Amino acid sequence: MDHITKLKCLICSREYVPEDIRYVCPEHENEGIVDVHYDYDLINNRISRESLEENRDYSIWRYKPLLPVFADAEVPPLAIGWTPLYDAPRLAGKLGLQQLWVKDDGRLPTASFKDRASAVAVVKARESGAEIITTASTGNAAAALSGICASVGQANVIFVPVSAPEAKIAQLLVYNSTVMLVKGSYDDAFELCLEAAAEYGWYNRNTGYNPYMTEGKKTAAYEICEQLNWDAPDVVLVSVGDGCIIGGLHKGFKDLMALGWIDRMPRLIGVQAEGSNFMYEAWKNDEDILTKAPVSGITVADSISAGLPRDRIKALAAVTETDGAYVVVSDDEILAAISLLARGVGVFAEPAGAAAYAGLIRAVADGLVTSRERIVVLNTGNGLKDIKSSMTAVRMAGSIPHHIEASLTALKQCIETSQISAGTC
Known part of the structure; x- marks a missing residue:
């Protein structure tokens, strides 16, 4: 991987070559997250906007020269990446905006954005000869790793809090992962996973620990810009829990700026739930994020509970x-x-994905975006991941099913008594 120049610690700025460390800077124990740096001149000789026009591989691997893998690395067979970017004029109109798009990563193989990072994790784990891959998750990262491991026959051990939605746990079991339901929070599951990986030598996929997860997630930024013909949006909104997705988007846009493929950096707006608002508080109050105490992390949006x-x-x-x-x-x-979001553009999002659109509504109200800005909202997961929350959402919206007998008479009576317009049925 001659295109990687160094790994740089984000706390002390120490620099390493990939062979020096496996995950983090050893000066800071488990907190020493590093960033991957690239030789962009070399990369520009291997890939270009023009070469991408001829590339028929519509997955994250179309950007392989920009990823931390060998050129001849064997990649998982699942079609990961190139999710749709929908124009959303009705949503835009309701908010007084001129241009709004929704990128739907709920369309990925395991129905969440986390497939992007997990695909890279599987490649890196097999590169290192690991027998077992592990991760801690509130559900989506776990399902992503589980599904991609299943596609290549890779053993894995998953740690999730016992409170994870049943649909996400079902995915893990269907894919035949070894599942550890932890009696505690996501943070408890994360710490246990770190200990287990160190004890048994498992390859650790954990977000905010394995630096290569950012590199998988940055591919969404590439796709957004390529799908907009390299005319970068002004603003991108995404929900934030652990912070790896928004960090990945930032890295992707920085890559494109360094390559000269886009001419401006989009403003990134992170959306957090009230009960899991660590980043919001730290940003607003200019707090030290290395010493700030944890928050409760309690929210209906389990995927951004941290x-x-x-x-x-x-x-x-x-x-x-x-x-x-x-x-x-x-x-x-x-x-x-x-x-x-579902009724405005046809995208069915789980709570964490819908949070990004809720954040746009708030950003408009607070004057953080203007009507002329070109805005992208990123949905990070499909609504079928959390049926309980979806049913709560439709009840809040006043939507109920009509129970009728199997007869036209019963249908007519229902239409009349419910004041349904038969012309729109």
Whole structure:
């Protein structure tokens, strides 16, 4: 991998070559997250916007020269990447915006954004000869790793809090992962996973610990810009829990700026739930994110529940270095956004994905975006991941099914008594 120049610690700035360390800077125990640096001149000789026009591989591997893998690395067979970017004029109109797109990563193989990072994790683990891969997750990262491991026959051990939605646990079991349901929070599961990986020598996929997870997640930024014909958006909104996704988007846009493929850096707006608002508080109050105490991490949006965000250094930089912002939304706002997003553009999001749209509503109200800005909202997971929350959302929206007998007479009576317009049925 001659295109990687160094791994740089984000706390002390020490530099390493990939062979020196496996995950983190040893000077800071488990907190020493590093960033991967590249030789962009070399990369520009291997890939270009023009070469991508001829590339028929519509997956994250179309950007392989920009990823921390060998050129001839064998990659998982699942079609990961190139998710749709939908124009959303009706949603835009309701918010007084001129241009709004929704990128739907709920369309990935295991129905969440986390497939991007897990695909890279599997390649890196097999590169190192690991027999077992492990991760801790509230559900989506676990399902992503589980599904991709299943596609290549890779053994894995998953740690999730016992409170994870049943649908996400079902995915793990269907894919035949070894599942550890931890009686505690996500943070408890994370710590146990770190200990287990160190004890048994398992390859550790954990966000905010394994630096290569950022590299997988940055591919969404590449796709957004390529799908917009390399005319970068002005603003991108994404929900934030551990912070690895917003950090990955930032890294992707920085790559494109360094390559000269885009001419401006989008402002990044991170959206957090009120009960899991560590990054919002740290940003708003200019707090030290290395010493700040954890928050409760309690929210209906399980995928962004994190008392202590593990990738908080990158998550803060993503906002401060792009003149972006953090906004916070309530669980009710998140649930309401599920129906609004579905009815406005046809994207069915789980709570964490809908949180990004709830954040846009808040950003508009707070004057953080202007009507003329070109805005992208990123949905990070499919609504079928959390049926309980989806049903709560539709009840909040006043949507109920009509129970009728199997007869036209019963249908007519229902239409009349419910004041349904037969012309729209």
